[in-house]
Amino acid sequence: MTLPENVVPAIYVDPGVERYRHNPFIESLPQIKSIKEVRDTLQGEVRFNPKDIFSKNEVRVHEIAGLLDDFFQPIGSHLQLEEKISIMIRSGYVGRNISDGSLNTQLQNGYERIMSGDLNAFRFKTKRSTAQSLTLIGVSGCGKSTTLNRILAMYPDAIYHEKYNFIQIPYLIIQCPFNGSLKNLCLNFFRALDRVINSNFEKKYTRNRLSPDVLLTLMAQAANSNAIGLLVIDEIQRLSQKRSDDREDMLEFFVQLVNVIGIPVVLVGTPKARPIFEVELQSARRSAGFGSLFWSPMKNLPATVDLKTGKTRPSEWIAFTDKLWRYQWLRKRDEVISDEIRDCWFELSQGVLDIAVKLFVLAQMRAIATRKECISVNLLRQVYQDELKPVHLVLDALRSNDPTRIAKYSDLRLHDIDKRILELSQEITKAKTSQDEDIDRFNGNEQALRLLNLLKAMDCDSDLLIPFVQRAFDEYPNLSVRALMPIVLKWYEDIPNKPLPLQRGKNSTINSKHWCELEKQDLRFQYAQCDGKDMHQTMRCNDLIFNMESWLLDMN
Numbered sequence: 001m002t003l004p005e006n007v008v009p010a011i012y013v014d015p016g017v018e019r020y021r022h023n024p025f026i027e028s029l030p031q032i033k034s035i036k037e038v039r040d041t042l043q044g045e046v047r048f049n050p051k052d053i054f055s056k057n058e059v060r061v062h063e064i065a066g067l068l069d070d071f072f073q074p075i076g077s078h079l080q081l082e083e084k085i086s087i088m089i090r091s092g093y094v095g096r097n098i099s100d101g102s103l104n105t106q107l108q109n110g111y112e113r114i115m116s117g118d119l120n121a122f123r124f125k126t127k128r129s130t131a132q133s134l135t136l137i138g139v140s141g142c143g144k145s146t147t148l149n150r151i152l153a154m155y156p157d158a159i160y161h162e163k164y165n166f167i168q169i170p171y172l173i174i175q176c177p178f179n180g181s182l183k184n185l186c187l188n189f190f191r192a193l194d195r196v197i198n199s200n201f202e203k204k205y206t207r208n209r210l211s212p213d214v215l216l217t218l219m220a221q222a223a224n225s226n227a228i229g230l231l232v233i234d235e236i237q238r239l240s241q242k243r244s245d246d247r248e249d250m251l252e253f254f255v256q257l258v259n260v261i262g263i264p265v266v267l268v269g270t271p272k273a274r275p276i277f278e279v280e281l282q283s284a285r286r287s288a289g290f291g292s293l294f295w296s297p298m299k300n301l302p303a304t305v306d307l308k309t310g311k312t313r314p315s316e317w318i319a320f321t322d323k324l325w326r327y328q329w330l331r332k333r334d335e336v337i338s339d340e341i342r343d344c345w346f347e348l349s350q351g352v353l354d355i356a357v358k359l360f361v362l363a364q365m366r367a368i369a370t371r372k373e374c375i376s377v378n379l380l381r382q383v384y385q386d387e388l389k390p391v392h393l394v395l396d397a398l399r400s401n402d403p404t405r406i407a408k409y410s411d412l413r414l415h416d417i418d419k420r421i422l423e424l425s426q427e428i429t430k431a432k433t434s435q436d437e438d439i440d441r442f443n444g445n446e447q448a449l450r451l452l453n454l455l456k457a458m459d460c461d462s463d464l465l466i467p468f469v470q471r472a473f474d475e476y477p478n479l480s481v482r483a484l485m486p487i488v489l490k491w492y493e494d495i496p497n498k499p500l501p502l503q504r505g506k507n508s509t510i511n512s513k514h515w516c517e518l519e520k521q522d523l524r525f526q527y528a529q530c531d532g533k534d535m536h537q538t539m540r541c542n543d544l545i546f547n548m549e550s551w552l553l554d555m556n
Helices: 035-042 050-054 058-064 076-094 104-115 144-152 181-197 201-207 212-225 236-241 242-260 271-280 317-323 338-351 353-369 377-386 390-399 404-408 417-430 433-441 446-456 462-475 479-495 512-517 525-530 535-541 548-555
Strands: 005-009 133-138 157-159 166-168 172-173 231-234 265-269 290-295
Touching: 005 404, 035 076, 035 144, 035 317, 050 058, 050 535, 058 231, 058 353, 076 133, 076 144, 144 231, 144 265, 144 462, 157 525, 172 181, 172 317, 181 201, 181 212, 181 271, 201 212, 212 242, 212 535, 236 265, 236 271, 236 548, 242 265, 265 271, 271 404, 317 338, 338 377, 353 377, 377 390, 390 404, 446 462, 446 479, 462 479
Parallel strands: 005 157, 133 265, 133 290, 172 231, 231 265
Antiparallel strands: 157 166
8 A cells, every 4th residue: 555655654652651552553653752852853053064154145144034944052941841742742642442343432422422413422432532732821922832743743643543543643733823713723733634644524524514513523523533633722822712612512522532532632712812721711611631731941050060060051041042053154253142132132031032133043044134244232233223123112011020921922833934034134245245246356266265264264454365265276277175274375475574464554444334343342333333332331331341340349
């Protein structure tokens, strides 16, 4: 039998837990992972090559934009969620075992529910449901859906059990409809199911114009007949737009899915959804089955010291920013992030992962467009003011720590981020005239331009380098850039009385708009970085001013 690409044949492995043994649905799942394995699996893969720092501007734009998709740093809440989901999927299958007849019993009871129209009806008595449920609440942008998708990507879309001629679906993700309608929820479910197993449930059931109650019983039966291990319902805050009775019906259905049908359910939403569960899930029957996680943004906490080992343990924010800071394609980048930049970064993003990454990406692009080629506090603030206006109200609400304000402004998504990246890319293209002039000097030889940029980064005078670079490629056309570098450096060092890199002739002046292209030690570069504001503080933070107060304290 030829299986679709997203369906894998079942391979049975001992799950290592007694209550999971002899259950084909569980034994065919991936092995339970250690914390290290989970961290390594969730970790995003960013391909960073230092030589790309000296690539053309338009190439660097693509490298930087890739961070939005490729960068992912697992933190404690991600590992906690993975553990809960791993338990929920496996525990839910304990009461639905295809090898001992318990699944057939569930299916027979499902048929009885369809015929009677009552979700509580049953033909055969079954074991107590082993399914669990979870509510995940957090502001949009904190990584709920992204993390869930990465965790569930550890499991195959569908598993084929040849012995039983049965297709198992370990998980299914659907969205709560915009209008919070029960009927549309069912149609979203059937549509998602059709995509996984190439069925025609949606067409079949929409043609007959069935009532929401009938659709709910059919949805419950389809979930069991395809052995869905976990049902994830995203954007659950949309229920707040419905009347109280409609919300009651949908929440009651979620409870029955878990307690009666035996399907584990994860409800995902923003803080707008929190009052729904706090007010309407008060009865013991409901609340007992619902665990909850409230994801708040990261905190800007200091590093701690492990008392056993004596080693310093960075906080999650420090570890996150240290990791992301490595991925800079800027020619005057600071290799180590300063506390001032880290604190400013947190102040502006409030520890929201999505905002922190997008602010970093946009700051790099602005640094290239303005030819500053490094990230500073003032640059971050300017990008925040210019590019993140749609989320200012939400971030202000987070700064206030007022739950009411946070629930009111819970959408932190930057919907036009791709458009803004394209606009910045166009600005960079317009601003690359000086690079074009350099490459024209070398008759389009990009390797010559790369060698020139590498030597510039070593504080060599560019005016002296250009003829040497041209000579090197003329005399040694078959050598690599790495082999040519020591040759050009030797020629450069042999120049008698060569000027210092930052010195200019007496009559040579540099327009202030080009000060951002000078070396970092140049006071004009420092002035350009701070935009003329608080120059003294900028120089002090960059260790260009002797700290007399600190020295006196140390002496005392």
